[in-house]
Structure formats: structure tokens, C-alpha cells
Amino acid sequence: xxxxxxxxxxxxxxxxxxxxxxxxxxxxxxxxxxxxxxxxxxxxxxxxxxxxxxxxxxxxxxxxxxxxxxxxxxxxxxxxxxxxxxxxxxxxxxxxxxxxxxxxxxxxxxxxxxxxxxxxxxxxxxxxxxxxxxxxxxxxxxxxxxxxxxxxxxxxxxxxxxxxxxxxxxxxxxxxxxxxxxxxxxxxxxxxxxxxxxxxxxxxxxxxxxxxxxxxxxxxxxxxxxxxxxxxxxxxxxxxxxxxxxxxxxxxxxxxxxxxxxxxxxxxxxxxxxxxxxxxxxxxxxxxxxxxxxxxxxxxxxxxxxxxxxxxxxxxxxxxxxxxxxxxxxxxxxxxxxxxxxxxxxx
Numbered sequence: 109x110x111x112x113x114x115x116x117x118x119x120x121x122x123x124x125x126x127x128x129x130x131x132x133x134x135x136x137x138x139x140x141x142x143x144x145x146x147x148x149x150x151x152x153x154x155x156x157x158x159x160x161x162x163x164x165x166x167x168x169x170x171x172x173x174x175x176x177x178x179x180x181x182x183x184x185x186x187x188x189x190x191x192x193x194x195x196x197x198x199x200x201x202x203x204x205x206x207x208x209x210x211x212x213x214x215x216x217x218x219x220x221x222x223x224x225x226x227x228x229x230x231x232x233x234x235x236x237x238x239x240x241x242x243x244x245x246x247x248x249x250x251x252x253x254x255x256x257x258x259x260x261x262x263x264x265x266x267x268x269x270x271x272x273x274x275x276x277x278x279x280x281x282x283x284x285x286x287x288x289x290x291x292x293x294x295x296x297x298x299x300x301x302x303x304x305x306x307x308x309x310x311x312x313x314x315x316x317x318x319x320x321x322x323x324x325x326x327x328x329x330x331x332x333x334x335x336x337x338x339x340x341x342x343x344x345x346x347x348x349x350x351x352x353x354x355x356x357x358x359x360x361x362x363x364x365x366x367x368x369x370x371x372x373x374x375x376x377x378x379x380x381x382x383x384x385x386x387x388x389x390x391x392x393x394x395x396x397x398x399x400x401x402x403x404x405x406x407x408x409x410x411x412x413x414x415x416x417x418x419x420x421x422x423x424x425x426x427x428x429x430x431x432x433x434x435x436x437x438x439x440x441x442x443x444x445x446x447x448x449x450x451x452x453x454x455x
Contacts, residue, residue, distance in 0.1 A: 109412070110438050112428040113419045115281075115364075115391060118312035119433075123356060124349035133344035143344030147351050151318040154354060155282075155303060156294030159326035161319045162347060164338045166280050167196045169304035169317040171203060172336060174241065176328035177274045177302070180205030182240030185227050185273075187213035189250045189422070192243055192278055203336070207237040215385060217248025218260055221267060228271050241274040242267075246296070247281045247288070250421055252385040253368075253392030255288045258296065265299045275299070280306040280317070284390040287361045301325070310361055310391060312432055313353040315346040357432065364391035364430040367439055371428065374443035380450045384425055391430040399450060407449060414445040 111117045120128070134140035144162055151160035163169035170192050174184055184200055186193050188210035192200070200206040211223045219242075229236040244264060246256035261277075268275045277300040279285065279293070286293045297303045302321035307313035319329050333339065340346075369388045375381050380399035397407055404424040411418060418428045428442070 109415055109417055110434065110442055111417045112430065112434070112442070113417050115309040115312075115429045115431040117433075118308075118310075118431050120314045120349050121312060121352070121356070121432075124313065124352045127348040127352045128345050131344045131348035133342040136340045136343040141342060141344045141347070143351070144340070144347040147347040147354075148318075150351060150354055152320055154293060155297045155305070155318075155320040156292075157297060157303070157320040158323040159321065161326050161329045161333060162340070162343060162350070163304070163317045163319055163333060164315070164340075166191075166278075166304055166306045166317040167199060168333070168336055168338055169319040170196060170243075170276075170278055171199045172329045172332040172338075173276055173302045173304060173319050173321070174200050174206055174243075175204045175332045176325055177276065178204070178206055178240035181207070181237055183207045183209045183229065183237045184241055184243060185209045185211060185219075185224065185239060186243040187211060187217075187219050187245060187248075189213035190243065190245045190278065191249050191280070192245070194250070206240070209237075209239070213248070213251065215251060217245065217251040217254040217256055219244065219264075221263060224264065224267060228273070239271065239273055241276050243276045243278060244300070245278040246285050247390045247392075249280070249392075252387075252394040253281075253284070253390035254385065254387070255285045255389050258289065258291070258299070261296065261299045274301045276301060277303040279303045281309055281390065283358050284310055284361050284365070287358075287365060288389045307350045307353055310364060310431055311350075311353040311357045313346075313350045316350055360432060361391070364432070364434075365389070367391075367434060367436065368393050368428075368430045370436075371430070371439050371442060374439065375446050378443075378447050378450060381446070393428045393430075394425050396425050402450070410449045410452075411445055414448060416442050416445040
């Protein structure tokens with residue numbers, strides 16, 4: 109099976125497995141796991157932040173960051189098609205007592221400055237929950253892996269400063285964004301107060317995410333990590349794989365981007381396919397079926413019978429996510445499977 113369901117289906121590389129086998133560990137609950145300490149220092153350095161905390165998941169990383177930023181009852185201004193709003197089980201509200209204030213997500217993943225400005229309530233109005241933090245997402249998963257330009261992030265930073273608000277980045281795939289922008293993740297993170305990134309997506313580590321920010325902020329994040337059940341012990345086994353991921357898997361992400369572009373070109377002209385968006389910036393290809401007789405579910409089931417797995421996140425749009433387990437030869441197989449399924453339905 110050529111599995112394009114997500115880049116979370118990746119498995120650890122042999123080098124990661126060897127590192128896990130040989131990892132030097134200690135009790136992370138007491139700060140005594142040397143491998144975990146090394147990972148957190150490495151992540152902070154790569155993101156240009158004072159400190160970082162190893163989190164069990166991106167959801168936990170985003171949640172702990174919001175809890176560390178905002179007291180109960182404050183608003184989190186977030187895109188209405190963001191992962192944090194749609195796919196994190198309402199955790200900020202359920203656990204943190206925070207009010208999610210959604211604003212429309214533009215086709216390229218931006219939250220327009222006008223809509224953000226309109227969403228910022230007057231903190232002196234006792235009738236309203238006061239705003240606390242703005243959340244951006246880049247690359248933007250539900251908008252086809254689109255990357256927020258640095259100039260836009262700087263504009264949102266200025267708006268946040270104008271209203272004395274914090275700015276958090278859900279940067280689950282921030283290294284993909286950096287590759288697409290031909291810059292460093294630190295240059296992206298420079299303009300936000302905090303950032304979460306995933307280790308278990310395109311970087312292919314088996315576990316975990318990182319929350320990065322100032323040292324006082326990360327101190328608060330570690331407290332909330334414990335509260336949320338993320339107080340780990342011999343975390344070095346997982347941290348060792350994450351270190352290898354950060355050292356060996358970042359530069360090769362450009363291959364995933366190139367293969368995503370190649371796949372998009374090969375399926376673009378197949379009758380019944382409409383790329384959405386047509387621009388491929390990272391490792392994701394989204395497309396819509398324009399074939400009245402074939403549902404998305406039927407298409408995905410037929411594709412599996414031809415040895416290819418994809419998924420869907422919204423509105424019948426199919427998503428294919430490239431990762432290190434997919435090679436150049438697979439691209440032809442994938443495109444041919446899509447073509448065969450659609451042509452068979454037309455007969």
C-alpha cells in the first residue's frame with residue numbers, strides 16, 4: 109500500500125531506532141533525563157527561542173501554550189478552518205475555560221487583518237470575554253498546505269502589539285514552511301510569542317511535539333504539561349528519535365515538496381479532477397472530484413483496491429500527503445491509480 113493518508117503514517121528510520129535502543133535516560137519528572145534535556149535545548153536553538161518543552165502531541169502542545177498565555181474566560185482568536193478549532197476536541201474550552209472566537213479563514217490560510225481587527229473586543233466592556241491571544245497556522249492544513257508569508261506574520265504581530273495581545277503559531281509543519289519560504293524556522297518564529305511544532309509528521313519521529321517560547325512561558329507550559337498528564341519519566345527513548353529527526357530529516361523535506369508538485373502535475377489534467385488549491389507549496393495535494401456519479405468515499409475505497417490510500421478532511425476534498433516513504437517511482441503508480449479509478453467510473 110502506498111499510504112498518502114497523512115505524513116503521520118511515517119515510521120522511525122533505522123537511525124532513529126538505533127538511537128532509541130542506545131538512549132541515555134533518566135527521570136524526566138525530576139529534570140534528570142539527559143537526552144530529553146538535549147532535545148529541548150536543540151529545539152529552542154533551532155526555533156530561536158529561550159526554551160522548549162517536549163509534549164506528547166500537537167494538541168497538548170497547543171493547549172498547554174494557550175493555558176500558559178491566558179487565564180480562564182479570555183478569548184482565543186482563531187481561524188474557523190484551523191486544526192486548533194476543528195480537530196483538537198474543543199480542548200481549550202473544555203479544559204482551559206477559554207472562549208474560541210473563530211474568524212473566516214481565507215483560501216491561502218490567512219486571517220484577514222480586517223477580520224482580526226473586527227474580532228478584537230474592547231477589554232473594558234464587561235459584557236464580553238476579553239481577547240488574550242491570536243492563533244495562526246502555517247503551513248495551513250485545511251487550506252492545502254499553504255504557507256503564510258513572513259510579511260503577513262509581521263503585520264499580525266504589529267496588530268497584536270497594538271492591542272496588547274499575544275501571538276501563538278500552530279506550526280505543526282513549520283520546517284515545511286521554512287523550506288517553502290527558503291528561510292529558517294527561527295526567522296518565522298521570531299515574530300510570534302510561542303510556537304508548537306510536530307516531530308511525528310514529515311520529520312518521521314514516532315512521538316511528540318515541541319512547544320517553544322520564552323523561559324517563563326515554558327516554565328508555565330511544563331506545569332500545564334504535568335496537569336494534562338504529560339509528565340514523562342524515561343522520555344529520552346522518544347527524545348533520542350526526535351533528535352535524529354531534527355538532525356537528519358529537515359533538509360530532505362524539499363523532496364516531499366517536489367514530489368507533491370510532480371503528483372499535482374500528473375493528475376491535474378485527468379478528467380474529473382480539480383486541484384484545490386491549484387498552488388502546491390509544501391507536501392500536500394488537495395483535489396476535488398468533479399464527477400457526479402462518484403462519491404469521495406467510493407473513490408477512496410476504489411483507490412485502496414489499487415494499492416493507494418488517501419484521505420479527506422472537509423467537504424469531499426481529497427488529500428494526499430507526501431513523506432519520506434514515498435519515492436519518485438511511486439508518483440507514477442499513484443497518478444495511474446487515480447486515472448484508472450476515474451476512467452473506470454466513466455465507462
